[in-house]
Amino acid sequence: MKKILIVSTVSRQFYLFEQGNIEVMKSLGYEVHAAANYSDANERLDTLDIIRHHFDIERSPFSLKNIRAYKQLKEIMKSENFDAIHCHSPMGGVLARLAAKATGISSVIYTAHGFHFYKGASKINWLIYYPVEKLLSSYTDVLITINKEDYERAKKFKAKRVVYVPGIGVDTNKFRNVSIDREAKREQLGIPKNTVVLLSIGEMIKRKNHETALKALANLENQNFIYLICGRGQLEDYLMNLTKTLGIENRVRFLGYRNDIPEICIASDVFLFPSFQEGLPVSVMEAMSVGLPIICSEIRGNIDLLDNGEGGYLLNPIDIDGFQFYIKRLLENNELRKSMGRRNSEEVLKYDKKVIKEKMRKIYCENI
Known part of the structure; x- marks a missing residue:
């Protein structure tokens, strides 16, 4: 059975925003793994058919704990031999794409749920997040954006493919x-x-x-x-x-x-x-x-x-x-x-x- 890893910063991402994606992956026959910091875990995660992997990722791009988290994520990827990853959140996207590059995972999908740089954003956001996202786009096979402003900007990046998918959908x-x-x-x-x-x-x-x-x-x-x-x-x-x-x-x-x-x-x-x-x-x-x-x-x-x-x-x-x-x-x-x-x-x-x-x-x- 093929295996896919979803990566995010916090585990609530999986039941709040990824349930539809998980259902699609399962229907295609994938064994779905999910890596995040599970310190926020609750019973809603039990409704998802996923294999959990904790690593000590932090939201802040300045946290030194993310160095350890990167090493942990590489070990998870090495031990499980995934066919693909689908990463989310700014730091989840950074660490997952770096770890995937280091471990030779061939298919990397990243969903940007709203770039932190946008029309009207602070200069510090542009200085921190824009160069990182542009650089890591070269390690991205599919970059998914959920609004048109981000889509137009992402088309100028180096991802192999940029796709506009309007959000997670509404029931x-x-x-x-x-x-x-x-x-x-x-x-x-x-x-x-x-x-x-x-x-x-x-x-x-x-x-x-x-x-x-x-x-x-x-x-x-x-x-x-x-x-x-x-x-x-x-x-x-x-x-x-x-x-x-x-x-x-x-x-x-x-x-x-x-x-x-x-x-x-x-x-x-x-x-x-x-x-x-x-x-x-x-x-x-x-x-x-x-x-x-x-x-x-x-x-x-x-x-x-x-x-x-x-x-x-x-x-x-x-x-x-x-x-x-x-x-x-x-x-x-x-x-x-x-x-x-x-x-x-x-x-x-x-x-x-x-x-x-x-x-x-x-x-x-x-x-x-």
Whole structure:
């Protein structure tokens, strides 16, 4: 049986983003191994049919522990005699490609889930990550990019082949075929009748930029809305206190980590996503799957999913006035919300998991 190794920095990558790829590999008859730092491991990994290999990789490119991790990864590759590797994450991609070169693995696939250098990125990101990615592309048989900006840049690198695959896909059926009483769900969430529900999904971190949405909502007057935020993170207390400072604490609900995201999306009316940086955001595709209009930042990834003024609005992530203006427009126009939502529910079909899995099947068949 042929063997393939998936490499990432953290093990949650495998159940969050690689389940579809693993299913494709298994269907092609591969024994699937997965190498990562398993210090974050939980029971969700048990649902995957993989053989685990721990190595002490760290996210930071400056960590000296990665020297040891590189040696560990080489030993894993030597002992198992893999036919191919598929690596992910910046440091996972660096160590895996170097180790594959050193051990003579003939087929190397790398997925860039959003280069750390992009339009608007800091100079330090360009100085650190750009030269490394460009150099290691020469050790890459297939470089997969998940948005068009990265694809255009990667075509100038030295990988044997550069492919655009739009993300990991979204299970549109999971969102469209949910059996739920929308009004009952809204009542369960404590939402009064005839209230417009705004929704954001994302970690409470600076990159997700929840602050812009909160400040925009604070400027709205005489509007009947509730804003739901699903996610956890280090800024949770700060954002909760911010709602009090802005005087909107009674209109904002922090729901934390949720297992009922499809139901919450169906219970909502508008999706807000003012993030500073994305690869290709799954949460936006999920919101599109249930037919929500989107107001989001005009950044890489988002601009692939949304046509401005068609399925929603694209704005500078710090344009508080712009977010306020378009939130107000959608709050006051139910028909516009519905028409934009219908467009999104059709547009998202090209990002369905079945489409992505077929693209990945073709890549594996042609390159391993």
